[in-house]
Amino acid sequence: MLRGSGNAYGFFAILLHWLIALLILALLTLGYIMTRPDIDPALQFSLFQWHKSFGMLVLALALVRAVQWCMSVKVAPVATLSALERLLSSITHKLLLVLGVLVPLAGWVIASVSPLGIPTFMFDLFVVPHLPLAQSEGAETLWSEVHATLAYTLLCLIVLHALAALYHHLWRGDDVLMRMLGRRRSPPREKRS
Ligand code: HEM
Numbered sequence: 001m002l003r004g005s006g007n008a009y010g011f012f013a014i015l016l017h018w019l020i021a022l023l024i025l026a027l028l029t030l031g032y033i034m035t036r037p038d039i040d041p042a043l044q045f046s047l048f049q050w051h052k053s054f055g056m057l058v059l060a061l062a063l064v065r066a067v068q069w070c071m072s073v074k075v076a077p078v079a080t081l082s083a084l085e086r087l088l089s090s091i092t093h094k095l096l097l098v099l100g101v102l103v104p105l106a107g108w109v110i111a112s113v114s115p116l117g118i119p120t121f122m123f124d125l126f127v128v129p130h131l132p133l134a135q136s137e138g139a140e141t142l143w144s145e146v147h148a149t150l151a152y153t154l155l156c157l158i159v160l161h162a163l164a165a166l167y168h169h170l171w172r173g174d175d176v177l178m179r180m181l182g183r184r185r186s187p188p189r190e191k192r193s
């Protein structure tokens with residue numbers, strides 16, 4: 001169960017999936033709130049530091065997840081899925097894996113190219129070094145737009161992905177959601193017409 005098998009996710013894959021999902025949803029909310037123009041500057045500074053700390057944590061976890069995904073035995077799609085559903089879910093999962101790395105990476109680039117040079121205090125424990133990139137206002141604006149666009153694209157994909165999981169669970173009655181919750185397989189119900 002720890003390692004997973006052809007039709008079940010292992011404990012670490014499930015733990016990483018839900019931990020990263022929770023953190024990303026919190027970061028999307030935090031990112032939106034902290035960039036509102038009418039926010040108190042002291043609160044904004046503190047929220048930015050929390051955002052950057054949890055964002056760097058997601059970057060580390062998403063890299064572990066991507067490596068684990070590449071190296072582990074692939075879990076086969078639920079048997080009742082059509083060829084189109086298999087294709088769409090495979091594309092969505094790969095995009096989620098890639099965006100889970102690219103979004104925080106783009107955030108790290110903003111912090112690195114900003115002429116303000118504000119350090120990223122990782123949970124007040126240590127300073128995350130800036131990437132070796134040239135600092136300029138133009139680069140900060142560009143990377144802020146890239147980060148926001150990728151983050152909101154990720155949000156759209158997550159909404160589709162979560163709706164698909166709910167559809168499979170509530171409407172199709174198959175194992176798609178249950179196996180990501182670590183539950184045992186149950187016999188598939190008849191498809192509703
Ligand atoms: C998966 C992880 C992350 C998510 C989902 C995320 C999401 C967001 C969102 C939704 C915004 C608001 C965009 C807007 O409405 O303009 C934002 C802004 C920002 N994020 Fe992230 N972020 C993540 C990781 C990071 C990391 C690791 C850093 C830096 C170390 C970072 C630095 C920033 C900064 C500096 C802004 C403000 C940009 C501006 O001034 O417009 N983010 N983020």
Ligand code: HEM
Nearest residue numbers: 020021024069078093096097100158161162165176177180
């Ligand atoms: C918040 C609501 C979410 C729900 C309800 C959800 C549900 C699920 C379910 C049920 C599966 C299994 C699909 C299958 O076995 O065919 C799955 C897989 C997956 N999810 Fe999510 N998920 C959510 C959020 C996320 C987020 C935020 C990410 C990453 C950014 C993500 C990335 C993935 C990936 C990469 C897989 C494929 C796993 C693999 O093949 O090893 N999910 N998700």
